[in-house]
Amino acid sequence: MSTEISSAHRSHQLGRIFIYGSLIVLAAFYLMPLWVMIVTSLKSLDEIYSGSFIGLPKLITIEAWEKAWGQACIGTACDGLRPYFVNSLLMVIPAVVLSTGIGAINGYILTKWRFPGSNLVFGLLLFGCFLPFQAVILPMAQLLGKLRLSGTIPGLVLVHTVYGISFTTLFFRNYFITIPDELTRAAQIDGAGFFRIFFSVMLPASLPIIVVSCIWQFTQIWNDFLFGVSFTAGQSSPITVALNNIVNVTMGRKQYNVDMAAAMIAAIPTLIVYVVAGRYFVRGLTAGAVKG
Amino acid sequence: MSTLEIDRVRKSYASLEVLKEVSISIGTGDFLVLLGPSGCGKSTLLNMIAGLETITGGEIRIAGKVVNNLSPKDRDIAMVFQSYALYPTMTVRQNIEFGMKIRGLPAAERDKAVKIAADLLQMSHLLDRKPSQLSGGQRQRVAMGRAIVRQPKLFLFDEPLSNLDAKLRVDMRTEIKRLHARLGTTIVYVTHDQIEAMTLATRVAVMKDGVVQHLDEPQAVYDRPANVYVARFVGSPAMNIIPGVLEVNGSTVSAVINVANRPAASISGMSLSGDAARKYAGKKVLVGIRPENFSITTGNARPTVSVDIDVVEPTGPDTLVVFQLGGVEVTARLPPKQANAGQEAILSVDTSKVVIFDADTETRID
Numbered sequence: 001m002s003t004e005i006s007s008a009h010r011s012h013q014l015g016r017i018f019i020y021g022s023l024i025v026l027a028a029f030y031l032m033p034l035w036v037m038i039v040t041s042l043k044s045l046d047e048i049y050s051g052s053f054i055g056l057p058k059l060i061t062i063e064a065w066e067k068a069w070g071q072a073c074i075g076t077a078c079d080g081l082r083p084y085f086v087n088s089l090l091m092v093i094p095a096v097v098l099s100t101g102i103g104a105i106n107g108y109i110l111t112k113w114r115f116p117g118s119n120l121v122f123g124l125l126l127f128g129c130f131l132p133f134q135a136v137i138l139p140m141a142q143l144l145g146k147l148r149l150s151g152t153i154p155g156l157v158l159v160h161t162v163y164g165i166s167f168t169t170l171f172f173r174n175y176f177i178t179i180p181d182e183l184t185r186a187a188q189i190d191g192a193g194f195f196r197i198f199f200s201v202m203l204p205a206s207l208p209i210i211v212v213s214c215i216w217q218f219t220q221i222w223n224d225f226l227f228g229v230s231f232t233a234g235q236s237s238p239i240t241v242a243l244n245n246i247v248n249v250t251m252g253r254k255q256y257n258v259d260m261a262a263a264m265i266a267a268i269p270t271l272i273v274y275v276v277a278g279r280y281f282v283r284g285l286t287a288g289a290v291k292g
Numbered sequence: 293m294s295t296l297e298i299d300r301v302r303k304s305y306a307s308l309e310v311l312k313e314v315s316i317s318i319g320t321g322d323f324l325v326l327l328g329p330s331g332c333g334k335s336t337l338l339n340m341i342a343g344l345e346t347i348t349g350g351e352i353r354i355a356g357k358v359v360n361n362l363s364p365k366d367r368d369i370a371m372v373f374q375s376y377a378l379y380p381t382m383t384v385r386q387n388i389e390f391g392m393k394i395r396g397l398p399a400a401e402r403d404k405a406v407k408i409a410a411d412l413l414q415m416s417h418l419l420d421r422k423p424s425q426l427s428g429g430q431r432q433r434v435a436m437g438r439a440i441v442r443q444p445k446l447f448l449f450d451e452p453l454s455n456l457d458a459k460l461r462v463d464m465r466t467e468i469k470r471l472h473a474r475l476g477t478t479i480v481y482v483t484h485d486q487i488e489a490m491t492l493a494t495r496v497a498v499m500k501d502g503v504v505q506h507l508d509e510p511q512a513v514y515d516r517p518a519n520v521y522v523a524r525f526v527g528s529p530a531m532n533i534i535p536g537v538l539e540v541n542g543s544t545v546s547a548v549i550n551v552a553n554r555p556a557a558s559i560s561g562m563s564l565s566g567d568a569a570r571k572y573a574g575k576k577v578l579v580g581i582r583p584e585n586f587s588i589t590t591g592n593a594r595p596t597v598s599v600d601i602d603v604v605e606p607t608g609p610d611t612l613v614v615f616q617l618g619g620v621e622v623t624a625r626l627p628p629k630q631a632n633a634g635q636e637a638i639l640s641v642d643t644s645k646v647v648i649f650d651a652d653t654e655t656r657i658d
């Protein structure tokens with residue numbers, strides 16, 4: 001009897017060790033590139049070329065970071081990533097706010113103010129989620145040309161907002177459908193109108209999905225390269241395009257440390273967003289109804 | 293003055309006709325209960341009164357004024373929903389105040405109204421809580437408070453008690469009745485629970501498939517149901533509907549009912565109009581007898597039936613006795629310990645309470 005229990009216990013423990021062991025190995029494998037990036041960015045170019053690639057730097061220097069941020073040459077200008085970082089911020093903030101806002105209104109209408117054909121509209125909007133980037137580039141370029149927004153940041157904001165609406169609408173529609181219709185009806189009887197209900201009743205109850213939508217949109221837009229490279233040029237490029245230029249266009253020795261630092265600078269905002277709001281992200285994806 | 297007139301109102305969703313020419317009219321201070329099974333159109337009708345659904349045909353008048361094209365906020369109504377529909381991110385106070393804020397009432401007036409409602413519903417200590425921190429009964433109270441501060445012409449309730457457990461449901465029922473007595477406001481109340489209808493209503497409208505089957509005072513609906521459907525829906529256990537044949541002998545009307553393995557029973561003494569008696573003499577009818585209208589024979593002059601008892605179900609205050617009569621299962625409500633399963637019983641019938649229905653149309657014959 002007792003030996004049975006202890007043997008069961010032992011095999012349980014073995015299982016645990018196996019699970020944790022493989023998780024650690026996989027995590028290490030997965031984190032390897034990040035490790036290489038970090039240590040490389042903290043080494044001097046001489047040290048890198050003298051051979052050590054994976055090992056810790058002998059002398060830690062943030063020279064590469066400074067260079068990537070403020071001095072690296074992109075095209076003819078040598079101002080580093082900073083102006084492009086600012087470009088990306090000027091692009092991502094309005095685009096995230098607009099696409100999330102429009103998605104929220106869309107979701108609200110598609111669930112609480114249904115109209116004949118509203119399901120069809122939703123279906124067509126969903127279609128947009130499956131539309132590949134490549135398919136919209138040409139017509140979008142023509143449209144931007146007509147609007148005289150070609151090669152500008154506002155143009156990029158427009159592109160990302162339009163492309164993001166499908167996703168944000170889906171998020172909000174699926175969230176609002178779990179909020180009972182009786183809630184909007186009660187508000188109607190209280191005398192609240194379309195926008196009053198939206199701002200006073202629906203939005204306060206949708207914090208989790210607002211966070212999901214913002215994180216999703218932020219990540220998509222910040223990391224986008226294709227739209228950026230297609231619709232902007234030179235000084236108005238977002239950081240992803242600038243990063244590509246730094247990495248691909250070099251004279252003399254390839255500056256691995258600067259490349260790595262630049263790549264991480266480009267990745268940091270998304271990282272911060274996940275760390276700060278990640279909790280809500282998981283909660284928002286799993287949260288169902290707001291129980292009244 | 294807050295009367296409600298529902299005048300030949302119809303509702304269709306595309307080709308689906310949900311309400312067919314519903315006409316109901318009630319006076320100031322009435323408590324109208326719309327009673328019917330799930331899906332019969334009660335909520336739809338209530339929402340049309342509220343202005344939350346469009347009216348396909350007919351007219352709804354509140355206090356004499358046609359409201360067909362008025363928005364909910366202009367109809368001077370307040371509504372309590374089944375799911376309570378409290379705003380989840382607002383405190384109880386904010387929930388109650390929300391409508392007053394929209395109407396632009398000054399803070400002092402709002403505070404006063406909240407205080408009155410909170411005192412009336414004994415929820416002053418809950419005002420700063422969020423709905424998620426309240427029990428079902430408390431949420432129900434808040435929902436009623438939100439309706440009360442409106443001081444509407446008409447209160448609308450959509451199954452307000454059906455999410456509560458049995459005990460609380462009875463308590464809240466009493467509370468709603470007390471509230472109605474205190475405020476005297478006209479109420480329309482939707483439920484599928486016939487006990488709620490009986491206990492609360494001054495007028496009951498029994499509905500089926502979008503048609504009002506019977507509209508009357510609860511006691512009248514119980515005693516003289518308009519048709520077999522109403523007879524079966526109101527009352528628990530339901531009224532027994534027993535096939536029989538009507539016999540008319542001079543001024544005496546009797547119903548002959550087959551009893552298994554025994555001579556047929558004849559229950560006589562029902563009152564029918566001369567016309568009806570002539571029309572149905574010798575015809576098949578349905579005889580409606582409520583369980584409590586059977587009793588153990590004590591030698592009075594009432595007609596009797598002898599039956600073999602199948603099942604005995606004591607409920608405490610009385611005992612339900614089940615037997616076969618006229619080829620159907622019949623339930624009688626008797627005092628405790630007066631009958632045993634497997635034995636014969638001689639039961640007398642209170643014929644003044646017996647109701648006769650047409651066997652084909654199932655409507656009541658008078």
Ligand SMILES: Nc1ncnc2c1ncn2[C@@H]1O[C@H](COP(=O)(O)OP(=O)(O)O)[C@@H](O)[C@H]1O
Nearest residue numbers: 305308310328329330331332333334335336337
């Ligand atoms: N928006 C709608 N579209 C189509 N049919 C509906 C709609 N709302 C209600 N119905 C139908 O109308 C009927 C009555 O519904 P309802 O009034 O909610 O019933 P009850 O409240 O009596 O349970 C049901 O058969 C329901 O399926």
Ligand SMILES: [Mg+2]
Nearest residue numbers: 334335336451
């Ligand atoms: Mg209903």
